[in-house]
Amino acid sequence: MKINKLYAGIALASTMILTGCGDDNEVGPTVNNELDYTVFDPFTDMSNDEYQDGWGKLAYKLSNNGLIQTISTVVGSSPTAYQNSRSDDDELEYYAGKNAFAAVPENFDSKFYKINFVDSDTFTLKVQSNNSTFNSTYDIATLDLTGVGKQPRNATTGIDTDLDYFPDGFNATFPSGSQCYIFLETPNQTFYTFSEDEDEGSMTIDEWITNQQEWYTVTNVVKEYVGLNNELPAVRYTDEDGDIIAAIRYNGLIYSASYSQEGIQEKENTDPGVSEVYCNQYNDVATKFLETQIKANY
Incomplete structure (x- = not known):
């Protein structure tokens, strides 16, 4: 399991805070070594023998105690339509390095995954199984979504959010205080995952x-x-x-x-002024806005 896949004026003028840079005066997005964020997931639902668009919601609580996931249905044919659409299979993810191999469930299990917050915007992840361990450090990049709306189809800069799924003509924008998070991994050793x-x-x-x-x-x-x-x-x-x-x-x-690769932070753009950035892990303000808009438009 990769935490990143943990399974995120207007865009060009958005303020970006790249955290985890060692400045003790910076205030990161976590509170008491805990980060709350939400991911939305559009899905196809069946109602009255017809397919319709639905939306699921995955709320996460990331802390030194692990990762807690709460799944719910925002829009669907029933209050549990999204939960019912998800497979119960717990697929395995494999980590392989020199003289090291781990097979762990993709769904978070504290038996195999250990999290420790280094500061308010940095945490470490240890994956352990089969007498092998794999360690990485994650920096949390925070993007300001204030004023960000649905991206034009030909956009090359700005922030791409789940508003991209909304119908043409949708023009509401995220309110002040809206943020999303990107987790940037730096491995402490070289390995492959599959x-x-x-x-x-x-x-x-x-x-x-x-x-x-x-x-x-x-x-x-x-x-x-x-x-x-x-x-x-x-x-x-x-x-x-x-x-x-x-x-x-x-x-x-x-x-x-x-x-x-050991010591090399994963390659991911986080500057919306340079190229289009995809970000879909939302704070509470952005989550409430999106949930309201989903219910109004679907």
């Missing part, structure tokens, strides 16, 4: 590379072995956008993977 449901079939690493070369620019190919006994073939390359694309062969199958 999920149980992301296999690409039975093939070798070389066959996977050949398939990639048919569609993408493949440069700087690196092959290596990772896992508890370094028994798992892994590969990564750099694509035409400068992004690292990776894969791991596990139990005879190739899995699409993410590559995390």
Whole structure:
């Protein structure tokens, strides 16, 4: 589980606070080592034998005690329509590094995940299983959503929020005090992560590379072995956008993977004045606004 996937005037003039920079005078978004935020999830609901748009709500409480998730339905055919639409399967996520391997549930379980707030805008995450541990530090970037509305379709800068799903002509904007959060991970060690449901079939690493070369620019190919006994073939390359694309062969199958490098913060834009930023992890003010607008428009 990645916490980031934890499973976020107007936009160009928005104030951005990049926290976790070591300034003791800065005040981060957490209170008493606890961060509350909400994610909304549009889904397709069935009512009277017809499909209709619905919205689910996932409220999170992140603290040193772990991560608590509360799921509810904002709009749907019943008060539990969204909950019913979600799979009960608890998929596994895998972490693999040199002489290290962990298989953990994607849904947060404090047996496998340990959180510790370093300060008001920085926390550490330790993933542990199979006598292996993987450690990362997360900085919380806070974006001001005051005055931000639905983005134009051709927007190249600004903040993209869930208002993007709203009908054409929607023109309400977030009220003063609205914020959203982006979690930026810096791994304390190098590792790959992949999920149980992301296999690409039975093939070798070389066959996977050949398939990639048919569609993408493949440069700087690196092959290596990772896992508890370094028994798992892994590969990564750099694509035409400068992004690292990776894969791991596990139990005879190739899995699409993410590559995390020790000491390198994950590549994610957080400056809406430079390019469009996607942010969907909302504070209480933004959550109330979105919930009101969803009920009024769906």
